[in-house]
Amino acid sequence: MTGDQGTSIREDVVVLLARASGSALRTANAALEPFGFRARHYATVKIAAEGGGVPQRQIGAVLGLDPSAVVALVDDLESLGLVQRQPDPDDRRTRLVSPTPAGLTMLEKVSPVVGRVQERSMGGLTAAERDTFVRLLRRVVNE
Amino acid sequence: MTGDQGTSIREDVVVLLARASGSALRTANAALEPFGFRARHYATVKIAAEGGGVPQRQIGAVLGLDPSAVVALVDDLESLGLVQRQPDPDDRRTRLVSPTPAGLTMLEKVSPVVGRVQERSMGGLTAAERDTFVRLLRRVVNE
DNA sequence: TATTGTTATACTCTATAACTATA
DNA sequence: TATAGTTATAGAGTATAACAATA
Numbered sequence: 001m002t003g004d005q006g007t008s009i010r011e012d013v014v015v016l017l018a019r020a021s022g023s024a025l026r027t028a029n030a031a032l033e034p035f036g037f038r039a040r041h042y043a044t045v046k047i048a049a050e051g052g053g054v055p056q057r058q059i060g061a062v063l064g065l066d067p068s069a070v071v072a073l074v075d076d077l078e079s080l081g082l083v084q085r086q087p088d089p090d091d092r093r094t095r096l097v098s099p100t101p102a103g104l105t106m107l108e109k110v111s112p113v114v115g116r117v118q119e120r121s122m123g124g125l126t127a128a129e130r131d132t133f134v135r136l137l138r139r140v141v142n143e
Numbered sequence: 144m145t146g147d148q149g150t151s152i153r154e155d156v157v158v159l160l161a162r163a164s165g166s167a168l169r170t171a172n173a174a175l176e177p178f179g180f181r182a183r184h185y186a187t188v189k190i191a192a193e194g195g196g197v198p199q200r201q202i203g204a205v206l207g208l209d210p211s212a213v214v215a216l217v218d219d220l221e222s223l224g225l226v227q228r229q230p231d232p233d234d235r236r237t238r239l240v241s242p243t244p245a246g247l248t249m250l251e252k253v254s255p256v257v258g259r260v261q262e263r264s265m266g267g268l269t270a271a272e273r274d275t276f277v278r279l280l281r282r283v284v285n286e
Numbered sequence: 287t288a289t290t291g292t293t294a295t296a297c298t299c300t301a302t303a304a305c306t307a308t309a
Numbered sequence: 310t311a312t313a314g315t316t317a318t319a320g321a322g323t324a325t326a327a328c329a330a331t332a
Contacts, residue, residue, distance in 0.1 A: 021164035
């Protein structure tokens, strides 16, 4: 077989993921813009709330961000009054990020907005297909 | 029901897509680095080859890129000698991008590398699951 | 020796506006 | 009036190296 160049670019996972991610992120950031922060800020407060005080490393691991990016992110959120850094009594290198009361209030207010963004990000799919898609996506990212 | 803040961040499609895309792109760019270009360059030559001379607009549409980004991309590829711009006889505003012989040779050489990247990008999935995943992903991006 | 967080920095990516030439 | 491509530019995102404090 000569000249086999694999599948079409339209089946290229790397391209498809880049497009899907770019589009979902643009939608999410546009929807959150009125609140004065972006998708990753919302996600960080949510991670902090779910974990009840999580090390910055862990935030980076969940979001796929470099530790230095997490510093900037948590700085933003601290100056917005949505999270606070606290010393970890068990490891003084670590700083635990937890939501402030304002952060929790924000989560409740913004949650439906984010819900609609997620629906829209999987627009063409049925409910069952969305479940399948998210389940496969989680395995793709080893979660 | 009070305090319902939707699903866990671990089921957040926007977060999952951003992680999957970032990881796939890093893998692809690292694999292509020895060849002197990145994933989007490869994809552009491939689009040009499949279409046999495609307008820059169309490249932007397939890759989800702004027209101004496509200009820079095609500039890069032209100076690498992998594609050329040709006037469209039917519309003199349009410039058709087509692969050079060197571009076609490159595609054949790089294709197996990209194939392995794609496999790796869907590492945990079976062949059947990969098909399902790509099919759903294409519908998510309306392709 | 290894790890957490931090700073500084450079590079890439994304998005917009303003422009030209064509339609 | 609208569209294809171009330029310049600003802003966001990503990545690296070097460092202090702590394990």
